[in-house]
Amino acid sequence: MPTATNGDEDLYYETAGAGPTVAFVEPAGYGAWCWSWLVDALAGPVETLVWDLRGTGRSDAPPGPYDVATLAADLEAVLADHGTRTVHLVGAGLGGMVALQHAREYGRATTLALLGTTADGSRVDADALRDLQAPRDDRDALRASLTEAFSPGVVEAHPEAVDRIAGWRADDDAGPDGWDAQIGAMLDFEMPDLYTVTTPSLVVHGRADAVVPVEAGRDLAEDLPKGTFEGIDAGHLVAAEEPTLLEDALAGQLNEHADLDG
Template identity: 85%
Template structure:
């Protein structure tokens, strides 16, 4: 089981495939399961790296609250331990904030893909974000809470996929302390100097996102020097709801900026 450490915090990660490294950073509270379908859709000439944020899954759960700068340092520890020199970062929600912070502070990011995120935590609907949390031992509440993560009708229309997600959440989501710490990191984040983030940045946002309004995604893309915006008919977990559409969009970015031929 590969792990990295940042101070006294142990962080679990895993990789698959070979080629340019695409690292995924999940939203607040959720385990790396939320990337499962997107990783499968991107399978091919890339190496995928998924990891559990502190407070989540198999990583340690130090006391909170957390902040985005610390989580970005955790990501740097994972990439350094793995020997990654250049990375293409894909982050959702809190993970997008971590990707932004990492790109500004460290020299590894070749591209950014920012899903359902904002550089201003005050634009996050904190009540909607807290509504995504549910006890890991209560399948009914885990299922019900997904209604706030997807666009209307998805939970009812895809019962088999939702049952699988409920099982994953029971194993891999953050515990209550981890959720609280990661929510605090999300709502407290603010990055005013976006002009310093010159990495090519693709901002992907669900038009039905109930946690981060789509206007915040458009503003983020406009404020980044090399930002572009792509709206998709989906909710907050856009990569879980529409993995093929997101994968096609990301593939265009990778075709332009990654050496997929070795």
């Protein structure tokens, strides 16, 4: 399996499909499972790339603290290792912050899709963010902690899907130290000079997001020179709760900005 290196840290990634590269950056603590539905839908006319942030899954888990700049450098190491010249970045929560930082620092991003995120970590509900965390060996806690990730009633209405997600989380999520380090990176992030990020940016936000208020998403879209906002009836994990709506939104962005015919 492909592994990139940033300094002493090994970073696991995998790809599927062929065409323009769409790279996904997951939220704090969660494994790449949260992109499963979108990757299955998009792989083919595009190449999808998913990777494990440091502290998560099969990537190395050095002790914290972490910061968004380091995670963006990790992403750059992955893209460089894969030989990606340009990329369409899709980031959720912490991953959206990493995508913003990478777009500003490295110049590879052709488009950004920013899900349930903000450029100001002080706007994150720290308690709700920490409530997403659960021990990987406690299935009941993994299920219960999903309540804050989705809009009200979703967990109770879909017990089989929740059980499946709990199994994925047990295998792929960050351990407790990785969770804490990634949460710290998210809460400490601040990018005041958004005018420097001129990449076309689609900001998608769940109207019932308990972790990052929807108003923060609207403000992010307003402050980005080429930002557009789309609200969805979902919670923090938009990509898992409403993958079809998000697939449509991403397809529209890619049709406008990507050469899907090669």
